[in-house]
Each structure stands twice: as structure tokens, then as C-alpha cells.
Amino acid sequence: MVATVPTSPSGDAAPGARPLAVPAPRPRGDWDAWGATPARLPAAATAIVATLLPGKAHPVPRRERPTLTPSLLPDDDLDALTALVGPQGATRDDAVRALHLGGKSTPDLLRRRLDDPQAAPDAVVSAADHDEVSAVLRLCDERGIAVVPFGGGTSVVGGVDPERGGHRAVIALDLSRTAALLALDDVSLLATFGAGTTGPQAEELLGARGFTLGHFPQSFEYASLGGYAATRSSGQASRGYGRFDDLVHALRIATPRGDLDLGVAPASAAGPDLRELFLGSEGAFGVLTEITVRIRPVPAATSYGAWTFPDFTSGAAAFREATQRGLRPTVLRLSDETETRVNATMGGHLTRLRGCLAVATFEGATPAEADAARDALGTVFAAHGAKSRGEDPARSWERGRFASPALRDTLMDVGVLAETLETATTWANLPALKRAVTEALTASLAAAGTKPIVLCHISHVYPAGASLYFTVVAALTEDPQTQWSRAKDAASRAIGDAHGTITHHHAVGRDHRTYLATEIGPLGVAVLQAVKATLDPNGIMNPGALVAPSDAGPAA
Numbered sequence: 001m002v003a004t005v006p007t008s009p010s011g012d013a014a015p016g017a018r019p020l021a022v023p024a025p026r027p028r029g030d031w032d033a034w035g036a037t038p039a040r041l042p043a044a045a046t047a048i049v050a051t052l053l054p055g056k057a058h059p060v061p062r063r064e065r066p067t068l069t070p071s072l073l074p075d076d077d078l079d080a081l082t083a084l085v086g087p088q089g090a091t092r093d094d095a096v097r098a099l100h101l102g103g104k105s106t107p108d109l110l111r112r113r114l115d116d117p118q119a120a121p122d123a124v125v126s127a128a129d130h131d132e133v134s135a136v137l138r139l140c141d142e143r144g145i146a147v148v149p150f151g152g153g154t155s156v157v158g159g160v161d162p163e164r165g166g167h168r169a170v171i172a173l174d175l176s177r178t179a180a181l182l183a184l185d186d187v188s189l190l191a192t193f194g195a196g197t198t199g200p201q202a203e204e205l206l207g208a209r210g211f212t213l214g215h216f217p218q219s220f221e222y223a224s225l226g227g228y229a230a231t232r233s234s235g236q237a238s239r240g241y242g243r244f245d246d247l248v249h250a251l252r253i254a255t256p257r258g259d260l261d262l263g264v265a266p267a268s269a270a271g272p273d274l275r276e277l278f279l280g281s282e283g284a285f286g287v288l289t290e291i292t293v294r295i296r297p298v299p300a301a302t303s304y305g306a307w308t309f310p311d312f313t314s315g316a317a318a319f320r321e322a323t324q325r326g327l328r329p330t331v332l333r334l335s336d337e338t339e340t341r342v343n344a345t346m347g348g349h350l351t352r353l354r355g356c357l358a359v360a361t362f363e364g365a366t367p368a369e370a371d372a373a374r375d376a377l378g379t380v381f382a383a384h385g386a387k388s389r390g391e392d393p394a395r396s397w398e399r400g401r402f403a404s405p406a407l408r409d410t411l412m413d414v415g416v417l418a419e420t421l422e423t424a425t426t427w428a429n430l431p432a433l434k435r436a437v438t439e440a441l442t443a444s445l446a447a448a449g450t451k452p453i454v455l456c457h458i459s460h461v462y463p464a465g466a467s468l469y470f471t472v473v474a475a476l477t478e479d480p481q482t483q484w485s486r487a488k489d490a491a492s493r494a495i496g497d498a499h500g501t502i503t504h505h506h507a508v509g510r511d512h513r514t515y516l517a518t519e520i521g522p523l524g525v526a527v528l529q530a531v532k533a534t535l536d537p538n539g540i541m542n543p544g545a546l547v548a549p550s551d552a553g554p555a556a
Helices: 046-050 073-085 095-098 106-114 130-143 200-207 225-231 313-324 337-347 365-381 392-399 402-411 432-446 479-499 514-536
Strands: 003-004 021-023 124-127 145-150 169-174 179-184 190-194 246-254 256-260 287-294 299-308 332-337 356-364 416-426 453-458 465-475
Touching: 021 179, 021 200, 046 337, 046 402, 073 130, 095 124, 095 169, 106 416, 106 479, 130 145, 130 246, 130 287, 130 402, 145 246, 145 287, 179 200, 190 200, 190 337, 225 432, 246 514, 256 313, 287 313, 287 392, 299 313, 299 365, 299 402, 313 332, 313 356, 313 432, 313 465, 332 337, 332 392, 337 356, 337 453, 356 365, 356 392, 356 416, 402 416, 416 432, 416 479, 432 453, 432 465, 465 479, 479 514
Parallel strands: 124 169, 145 169
Antiparallel strands: 003 021, 179 190, 190 287, 246 256, 246 287, 299 356, 332 356, 332 453, 416 465, 453 465
């Protein structure tokens, strides 16, 4: 359901009308789970679970309700915030605070199930537009209140933890009320959204006008466009549409020191591109309030294809050749042997799929155009030993592509750890990086007394290299928080030693912050700290995320 306002024939707002349309509100996930509906464990998964749990299981059950840390925000501060955003826009209500405890990583969810009380923001403030956000930041800066910008709450790297950072209180600045299509330029193919607009809301608003953004990360159902920009998100259709930072044309930003409007032309030589300071800034410098993005007409046709390669090496070589030759399927994914085998078992296709499965989708103005793109890719793949598996595996992947995070919750219920991490490197270094991370995860989890399964896939490709996305499945131990923190640290150090990036699209947050200096160097960290000191001199913005005054890299 979409509320609309009058528009001109071009689709722009009628004089004085802004926004163009406001979407219906979207529900949040539960306080202690990825979504609002528990996932059912597929029957075929029981064999995998039995393999992982040969001895005593250590399930981590959910609790009915959390106990929260008491709010430290005084009445006069709450009254002042309420005066800025209205009586429904600021609250210390525990039910609302519980929905803003942080992100949805496995460590986050383990804390929700095991720790008591839960660290919660002292209040939740919901701003309706840029002006309200700017006013809230000024007030909080004057009064020494930390601010954590909060979109969909899907961070898996500690990006939205309610950390006070030495200030007397912290608020979660909820941006969901900014959700709106603010402007549409159907000549230049640009659309401006409020930063709190979620992926589904954006597609609904654009689809009603014949357009699409084409950005579909696994967090699509809950994540916001502001979050996409603040974390440099990369969606599953990145080969066809680009990463989210490729889609950003302009940004409007509120900071404690004032406002910025960045991006006036499709390209510029007017000094360094300041948009790049805020793409990936994770709320540490200010709040992204409005995002102008490049859009496309909804494709008229989509084709699907799937292939199996003899091994991951031949599959990666085929992906490299196709990418360097300029072939652009919309989606392009390659699972390694382990992931192919596990997914086949889960889907009941163990005897049909061997080797490494690749799936792809193709969009075009006509079915013939989409089919021609599939055939061109198939020709390259066949030269590397691939066998066509028809359309079904790709269609099956598309149907379930947003389901995995909720399955992680169900596995935790029965005593199984399931978590992900990602990196990227050059094609030449890809085998060494994959081997190093797999060995680090396996060794760390084996030392904890478990027999882990480490799965990997390529899902984002570039002429110079590709991403590697790892999924780790193991029995939970009696101390699951230490179990995973040690494994993640081992993998993160292995990534740095093997010359990969600490994050391709999950962002830095708090979890990766201590590894950032390894990648960009102490001087690079100092540059980020200088930007923060200029825009946020009192350090109220998302304390502890991305950079902190003492960052010097991980301890030896």
C-alpha cells in the first residue's frame, strides 16, 4: 500500500509536493532473531545436524522477553527531543528499545539469548525528515548524548550497537519515518529516497512507475537504503547492476557540524569526491538522510541458467574469463564443492549435482536478448568443462535467496552454529586466500572440540578479482561466544596475512575495526580520525564504529 501525492506528467512532484509517495510501514524482525517468522529446518538437514552433533548438544534457546539496562536519559532531555520530533517520535519504552539492541550477527543473537540484562539505547528517537535529523544531532551534540543511526538493524559486524562512548546517554536514531520517494527524474533515471526506505519499499515505489533499483542483498527484506550506502552494500545482482556505491548519484547528510549536499552531476573533477567519505562511513561522521540513486526500467524478460564445473578452480577460471570479456549476467554465483554438496543435500538432489554449481540470471528487453546472454556465458563455461543443468537450480536459488539468515536462528535452537564472513582479492590470489581462510576456520573450531563444515562461494566478480563468501557450520560448545570470537579472529588475521580485504560488503563496524589498520595502514586510520574530528568533534556519532582514537590494529 502506497500513499501518493500529485505528480506532473514526467513523474516529478507537482509544484510544492514532496514527497511523491510514502510506503506502508515495514515490520522489523524480532528482538532476538533475524526475522519475525521462525524458519523451519528442512527434513534433509537432519542428516547434516546429526553429523555435526555426534555427542552432547548445546542448544541455545530463545527467551520470551529481555531484561534491559535501565535508561540513563533524564526527563528534560527526553522532553527536548520530543519537542523536535513530536510526541510519538521519542520514547524510553522498553518494547521499543528492545527492537534497537544492535544488529543481527551470531554474536548479537547469542548475547540476546544468553546475557542479562541486555545493553539497550537509553531512548529511541524517530525523525521524519532531514531537518528533524539535523535538529536532533545539534541537540545531542550540545547535551553530550551519543547517537547511533538505525535503519533496518541488519548489521552483522557490530555496526549499530548502543554504545555510549563515554557520553552520559545514547539514543538510537530510528530513520524508518523518513521512508519515502522524494523525487523522480525519469529522463535522467534518478530517484531520491529518504534514507530509512527499505529495499522492498523502494522496489514497490519504483515498480509502480515502471522502474527498479536492482539492489538485492541477502538483508533485502529489512535493510534500508541509508544502510546500503553507509556500509557499501553489494547485492546479489551486482554483476548486472553494480554495487550500491555504484548506484549512488547524490547524498544529503546531517552532521553535528552542519549539513552537506553532495553530488550535482554524473561526473566531476571538482576535487576529491566527498561522497566517498560517507559511502561506508557507518554513521561515524553523520547521518545520511536522503539518497539519490540511479534506476533502470523494469526488465521485460529474465532467463535462468545453471552449470556444474569439475572443481572450483575450473569454475573460477571460467568466471574470470567471462568477466574480463565483458559478459554481464545479472546474477553470477559459483559454489565450491562443499557448498554444492550441502545445498544439494538440503534440497534433496544429492545424486544430481556433483562438482561445483554455478547459477546465473540474465535480463533483457526481450526473451531473445536474455537467452542470447545466457548462451554466450554458456559457451565460455563449456570451454572450461562445465555441463548445463538447465534452469531449475537457478530458479530454486532465487526462490530461497533471502531465507538463510532465519535458518541460522533455527539451527541455534538445536545446538548448531551457522555464521558467515566475506572478503575479496585478485583472481591471482583467490586460491591462496580461500585456502588460508578455510584452514584458519577449520583449525580454530577443531581446537574447540568440533568438526566444522566450511562452505564458500563467489557471488561478486570484477575484471581484477572476486569476492569469497564463507559459511561456517559447527556444533555449538558450552561457551559459544568465545568459540566464535576465536574462530572469527583467526579468519580475520588469515585474511590480512593473505592480502584480502577485511570486508567486501559487510562493513567494518566494531567487529572489524581492530583489523582496519592492517589494510589501510596507520596513516589511513589517522585520515579517517581527522575527518571524524572535523565533522563530529565531540564524538557523539556511533561511538566505536569504524574508527576510534586509539586504533592501532590487532594485538599480537
